[in-house]
Amino acid sequence: RLHDWNYMFTLEGCKTLSCLESRWAKFPEHARTDPEVKACYDTKKEEFTAEGMLTAADFALGYVGTGIAKGVKHITIEAYNALMPIFEDLMEEAKLSDQSRANIRSIAASGEFGLNAVVSFLLGVTLYPAINTAGEPAWEIIRQNVYKAAPVRLLPETTILRMYYKGIMSREQIDDMFAKIGYNETNIQGLVDDFKYIPTISDTITWAVREAFYDDYAREFGTDEEYPAEKMQFYGLKWGILPEELKYFWRAHWFLPSIGQGYEMLHRKVITDGDLDNLFKAADILPWWRDKLKAISYVPVGRVDVRRFIRYGIITTKEESTIRYEVMGYNHEDAGLMTDFSWAMELEDRKNLTYSQIMHYYKEMDLTADDAKKMLMDLGYPEAESEYLVSYWAFELLKEAEDEELATIFDLFAAGAITYDNAMDRLGKIDMSAARANRQLAKLEKQREKQIKLLSKEDLGKLLAAEVITTDNYKEYMLHLNYRDEDIELLIKLFEAGAAG
Incomplete structure (x- = not known):
């Protein structure tokens, strides 16, 4: 693996980040995947990335590394024996494999450059992480004290705008802060304007439906009443809401009467048709439905009234009565049945009324039996039934006459106007059946007995x-x-x- 150390030596020779990246890109795959070569690359990249930010670790590493590197450059091969014990300790701390240790020893013995490469590698693997870990907390304290002494961090743009609208910061203060961030005057004004509250489409539609844009509507319906202008503007400005928009929200916030309550007010003459139309509009009712909703607000004529209208000739056709029943909620078939029933009932009532009139006039002797029979047949009664009815009325006349005579006899006898014998004589002259005559005689006898007075x-x-x-x-x-x-x-x-x- 001697060639891997050559790759690390090449990386150590880089003085800039671009040089490091260029050489790293040219390395073969096996070199870039080697853990030790990759560690050397990452270490150098961190150094270049942090360039210009001196930390305690950088300072210590620079001091130690530079001193050792300069010493190595001038020592001779005899220095090898003095440095090797140090190398052995560092390799043990890094837990390198035996093969890696053998390679390091070989490179160190190759001369000044090899010894220098070994020193740089072992410092990067062992000494730099230790110094960086130990010194970073102390350096963080120093960094915090520097920021405290000379604060340079700025608030986020949204926080600056929110503090401005809440009245925490003035316009001059936010202009200064935005300028420090890098915004010019035009962009600053754009940020201030953009932060203002923009009503949603739903809000805008609600304003339009509730007539919030119109002052004359507000005066007529009192939608501006009880408006706490001072408080509303105080809180509204904190959200960037314009005063006129706050008033629109207020005008649109009122609860409306229900449609049913609107119907009731219309029927009681509390409001007009136009007022109900305004309620439909404010309730967001589609215009196409408004006249139809108004039409169903009225109570339809009831079944009994329909029959009365038929009776008095107000409804003159079955078609009209069918429509009336459909308006009540009957389907067409059932409405037809109700119509047939109503007209049949009315005809029956008329027939019964005429029947009663014929009977009355016959009994009053204003009609003869033949005339009464003919009129009954004109009403639709069969001839036999008509004859029977006239005969029955004649029988009723006779019975009524008998009843009147009997009532007269009993009243006179009870009053003492006639004697018992007189009463018996008058009963005998009435043309009635023997059974009824006997029943009336028995009744007279009982009445006579009731009239007998006993001594007290x-x-x-x-x-x-x-x-x-x-x-x-x-x-x-x-x-x-x-x-x-x-x-x-x-x-x-x-x-x-x-x-x-």
């Missing part, structure tokens, strides 16, 4: 005391008054004692 307990007591009736008569009468036997006996004893009422 006081009257019976007086009669008994005056000996007009006997004790047995008294008992019989008292039983008719529903007194108990034992109570009757007590009353008799009382009378016999002279205390009867």
Whole structure:
């Protein structure tokens, strides 16, 4: 592996980073993948990268390395014996393989340049990392003290802008800081303007829908009321929001009445059609739907009202009534059924009304039986049914006359205007069936019995005391008054004692 050491020697001879990279690029693959050659390359690259930044490690390495290198250049081959023990210790610390150690010994014995290469390599592998690790914390403290004594770091641009809009920094201060970063006046103004709040598309649309851009709308609907201008502008400016934009946000923030509440206000005459249109617009309702939504806000005519309209001739066609039922929510087929039902019911009602009128006029003797029969047939009744109805009405007339005569007889008898015999005589003159006559006679007899008056307990007591009736008569009468036997006996004893009422 002697040739690998030649590669490391070549890298050590580079004085610039570009030279190092050029030579490294020309190395074959086996040299670039060799751990020791790669370590030498990385060490040299770190040195060149850190050029101009003197650290404690650089200082120590430069001092020791330069001193040793100069000494090596002037020592003769006799110095080899003095340096080899040091080399052996360094190789042991680096834990190099036996083959690598043999190669190093061979190179060191090759002369001044070989000995110099060995010194540079062993310093890079062992001494430099140790010095760098030990000295870096102390150097970091020095670096921090330097920044503290002469601060040069600047704030990020966004932080500077945010502090400006929050009022923490003045315009002069941020101009100075941006200038130090490297911005000219034009770019500084661009940064300040760009940081201002830009409303989103959604915000802008909301402003337009809620009429936030129009002062006359704000005056009419009071969207500027209760606006805390001072507080809003104080916080808004911190976000870069312009005062007029803050007012737009305020005008658009109000809650709106629901569409249902709008309907209710319209129906109660609290608002006008135009007011409802404004509510639709503010609620972001698509214009195509607005008149349709307004149309469904009204209550459709109900089923009962539709039948009434048919009855009074307000609805004159089935087509119109079908449309009315469809408006209620019925499908076309069901609306047709409801229409057929409503018209059939109305015709039946009209038929029943005319039937009642014919019957009334017949019973009042304004129509003959033939006239009544013809009118019934004109209504759609069959001839046989018409004859039956007229006959039935005639029977009802006779029965009504009998009922009136019977009521008169019973009223006169109850009032005592006629005697029982007179009442019986008048009942016999009524042309009615034998069964009904017997029932009326029995009814008259019961009424006569109800009219018989019995002596009171006081009257019976007086009669008994005056000996007009006997004790047995008294008992019989008292039983008719529903007194108990034992109570009757007590009353008799009382009378016999002279205390009867």
